[in-house]
Amino acid sequence: MKHVAAAAGVSVMTVSLALRRAPSIPAATRERVLGAAEQLGYRRNPLVAALMADLRGKKARGAEAHTIAYVESYPADGPPQQTGSLRRFRDGVVAGAAKHGFGVQVFRLGEGGLSEARLEQVLEARGIRGVVFAPFPRTGSALMQAWGNHALAALGYSLARPGLHRAVNHQAHSIKLALAELRARGYRRIGLVIRRHEDQRTERNWLSSVLLAQHDAAGSELSYPLLLAEKIERRALLAWVKRERPEVVVTTEPEVGPMLPRGRAGGPGRVGFAHLHLTPDAVGCSGIDQNNERVGEAAVDLVVEQLHGNAFGVPGNPKTVLIEGRWVAGMTAPGHGTVSGRGGG
Numbered sequence: 001m002k003h004v005a006a007a008a009g010v011s012v013m014t015v016s017l018a019l020r021r022a023p024s025i026p027a028a029t030r031e032r033v034l035g036a037a038e039q040l041g042y043r044r045n046p047l048v049a050a051l052m053a054d055l056r057g058k059k060a061r062g063a064e065a066h067t068i069a070y071v072e073s074y075p076a077d078g079p080p081q082q083t084g085s086l087r088r089f090r091d092g093v094v095a096g097a098a099k100h101g102f103g104v105q106v107f108r109l110g111e112g113g114l115s116e117a118r119l120e121q122v123l124e125a126r127g128i129r130g131v132v133f134a135p136f137p138r139t140g141s142a143l144m145q146a147w148g149n150h151a152l153a154a155l156g157y158s159l160a161r162p163g164l165h166r167a168v169n170h171q172a173h174s175i176k177l178a179l180a181e182l183r184a185r186g187y188r189r190i191g192l193v194i195r196r197h198e199d200q201r202t203e204r205n206w207l208s209s210v211l212l213a214q215h216d217a218a219g220s221e222l223s224y225p226l227l228l229a230e231k232i233e234r235r236a237l238l239a240w241v242k243r244e245r246p247e248v249v250v251t252t253e254p255e256v257g258p259m260l261p262r263g264r265a266g267g268p269g270r271v272g273f274a275h276l277h278l279t280p281d282a283v284g285c286s287g288i289d290q291n292n293e294r295v296g297e298a299a300v301d302l303v304v305e306q307l308h309g310n311a312f313g314v315p316g317n318p319k320t321v322l323i324e325g326r327w328v329a330g331m332t333a334p335g336h337g338t339v340s341g342r343g344g345g
Contacts (some may be wrong), residue, residue, distance in 0.1 A: 004040055008036040067102060068304075089155055099297070129307060131153075142161040147314065152306075164315065165302040168323070171203075176209060177325065179250070187248045187335075191227065193256050199228065210224055214226075248336075252276045252277050260273055275287035284332065286333035289325055289328050298321045
């Protein structure tokens with residue numbers, strides 16, 4: 001660090017602050033220091049950086065001195081599945097930050113909150129360098145600010161531009177696991193019902209996984225009928241069930257379960273139901289727990305790794321951390337011929 005200071009014509013303290021993107025350092029000075037560090041090949045030792053960050057956090061006077069920003073943009077009054085899922089993400093971010101000695105401050109972006117430009121200004125002024133973006137309501141969302149002085153990570157695939165490090169459920173594994181569990185329970189005609197929007201939010205992982213299953217099942221007793229639509233309507237769903245005769249339906253849509261033929265419990269007219277994104281309100285429902293808390297923790301790990309490595313701004317080669325889900329055995333898909341009386345989760 002002394003060599004960088006000499007090359008840039010500043011003090012060692014200024015180098016330290018510039019490398020941490022401290023707002024007290026003028027932009028021109030910061031760029032000069034960064035240029036000198038790059039020319040000399042200087043890299044901070046991440047273990048020493050972690051220790052010093054911990055010490056600074058213990059000595060801090062304000063709640064913002066050792067804080068990660070968690071940025072939400074979904075409306076707070078959404079449907080139960082949506083709010084339950086987002087709450088689990090936030091809980092995971094808080095737990096992950098605490099593990100690293102950080103606190104979390106929640107900010108709202110968009111309607112009812114801050115503009116993106118204002119948000120970046122606020123975080124810059126408060127010295128908050130780490131930022132985790134929660135899933136966005138709109139698939140293909142984009143950030144317009146440079147975010148050059150922050151360590152960034154996103155949850156899910158909804159934030160398309162710029163390409164950030166991100167943590168997400170391993171959807172291809174989730175649906176593969178669901179199909180395997182249902183086959184083990186004797187189901188042979190396993191249908192997928194999904195809205196195009198939900199498939200697009202997963203980078204088409206739901207659809208591609210089922211098409212692969214269909215390909216692999218050619219010539220066997222297994223069948224994977226598919227209903228992919230802009231909107232899942234009861235009449236179209238029942239017509240599809242009558243035509244394709246699925247024994248169980250796998251879906252991300254919570255309203256599908258109650259729409260399915262109810263028939264006699266355990267009888268041939270009843271269609272089983274498994275959900276690909278279980279939330280705490282889906283009591284008794286079979287399906288996949290996507291481990292949202294662990295996804296949130298993984299996003300914080302990505303941010304802290306950047307903070308300790310002095311890596312700020314949009315990464316040149318973003319990486320995606322995939323978190324596997326787990327199967328939850330419920331009453332809605334107990335096994336072929338034994339489906340219980342509950343229709344949905």
